[in-house]
Amino acid sequence: MEVIQTFPKGTTIEFGEDSHGHWIHRVCSITGAMCRYVESNHIAQAYAAQYEENYAIKPPQKGETH
Numbered sequence: 004m005e006v007i008q009t010f011p012k013g014t015t016i017e018f019g020e021d022s023h024g025h026w027i028h029r030v031c032s033i034t035g036a037m038c039r040y041v042e043s044n045h046i047a048q049a050y051a052a053q054y055e056e057n058y059a060i061k062p063p064q065k066g067e068t069h
């Protein structure tokens with residue numbers, strides 16, 4: 004898989020061949036903990052928008068504790 008797009012909050016869209024030889028897009032959250040496989044780019048874009056809105060992790064600010 005090759006990363007073809009990275010969004011501002013870290014979501015990525017990758018494109019490549021799956022284990023059956025089909026061309027596929029993989030959309031992954033910034034942590035990589037959640038990925039979705041889809042065939043078309045416009046569906047990948049829709050999932051990426053959802054990931055950016057709902058699953059982005061704000062990096063800790065300097066001096067911030069949790």
